Amino acid sequence: MQFIDLKAQYAALKTDIDAAIQRVLDHGQYIMGPEVAKLESALAEWVGVKHCITVASGTEALLIALMSLGLKPGDEVITSPFTFAATAEVIVLLGGVPVFVDVEPDTANLDARQVAAAITPRTRAIMPVSLYGQVADMAEINAIAATHGLPVIEDAAQSFGALYRGQRSGALSTWGATSFFPSKPLGCYGDGGALFTNDAALAQAAREIRVHGQSARYTHTRVGVGGRMDTLQCAVVLAKLPRLEWELARRHALGARYHQLLAGVHVGLITLRPDRDCVWGQYTVLVEQRAEVQAALQAAGVPTAVHYPKPLHQQVAYQAYAPQGGCPVAEHLAQRVMSLPMSPDLSEADQDQVVAALAAVVGRRA
Known part of the structure; x- marks a missing residue:
């Protein structure tokens, strides 16, 4: 059994993907070829924003978003401690200060009720993470941000395609940033990512930043990075787009079926809020004695993973930014979360095997 079955996905799309790659090989425009603009146009329309800027990775998307906002050394960015390191990494790389606010115990997303208290005169932005594929409480976070005149960057690396009150993830704030890492809901065959915004000035800044700050060839208007998404990777994502609606429907169905099958099992489940859905970038449960459970499942032929085993404020690289008293909810979750096999091509039979x-191992409820 595969944790994420990319081979089955490729088999279903082999003809289209191979042809898309061959077209790039034939025209030879490997950097900023025509597939780049074509993908950006298609994604902007699909997400429902005016501007999409493809970039080299999800990490680069977050970095460029912060650079476009003019983040300076000492500026604070409020974010989640329960996420992949890239979320805080980009803040620190620019000399900023990540301000970790604890997460909700039932969704693992940033707790909007604690955000306002974390704002100081040095706060420059708020960066919630839409973890596991469910959008964070963006309406509440946006309202707090608006009160203080702050931009919001949604880290949507795991939630591409998710809906929140009728709008797509990525279209909900100043910036939406996603990843096309192969395991994501929409993945390429390497690194890739994208930014989404309705702000023309920010979009232009991001386009310049991703090509070393150039507004024209060898005209460096601002400090930038080498942050372009390869033409080949854009071609792969373009070939995958026609199947995306089906894949999202499968993710919804499989997530609901997991919830139903696990209702009688001794595990904790992630709560789905009624005003949004989840694309299950990771299908994650909570278990006690996780190491023993994982070992037993591995012996039974069921792969698992942990997203994430240690919150960022407890990581050596970021412990200097740990809030007083820590983040107890994130710490609790980090000891118990365990991700199960999930991909659009997961069969019901394999899902039954996982649950059984x-x-x-953990037993059923009485």
Whole structure:
């Protein structure tokens, strides 16, 4: 059993993907070729924003978003401690200060009720993470940000395609930033990412920043990075787009089926809010004695993963930014979360095997 079955996805799309790659090989424009603009136009329309800027990775998307906002050394960015390191990494790389606010115990997303208290005169932005594929409480976060005149960057690396009150993830704030890492809901065959915004000035800044700050060839208007998404990777994503609606429907169905099958098993489930859906970038449960559970599942042929085993404020690289008293909810979750196999091509039979193996280890509810 595969944790994420990319081979089955490729088999279903082989003809289209191979042809898309061959077209790039034939025209030879490997950097900023025509597939780049074509993908940006298609994604902007699909997400429902005016501007999409493809970039080299999800990390680069967050970095360029912060650079476009003029983040300076000492500026604070409020974010989640329960996420991949890239979220805080980009803040620190620019000399900023990540301000970690604890997460909700049932969704693992940034707790909007604690955000306002974390704002100081040095706060420059708020960066919630839409973890596991469910959008964070963006309406509440946006309202707080608007009161203080702050931009919001949604880290949507795991939630591309998710809906929140009728709008797509990525279209909900000043910036939306996503990743096309192969395992994501929409993935390429390497690194890639994208930024989404309705702000023309920010979009132009991001376009310049991703090509070393150039407003024209060898005219460096601002400090930038080498942050372009390769033409080949854009071609792969373009070939995958026609299947995306089906894949998202499968993710919704499989997530709901996991929830139903696990309702009688001794595990904790992530709560789905009624005003949004989840694309299950990771299908994650909570278990006690996780190491033992993982070992037993591995012996039964069921792969698992942990997203994430240690919150960022407890990582050596970021412990200097740990808030007083820590982030107890994130710390609790980090000891218990365990991700199960999930991809659009996961079969119901494999899903049944996963649940049966898990129930055999942790037991069923009385």
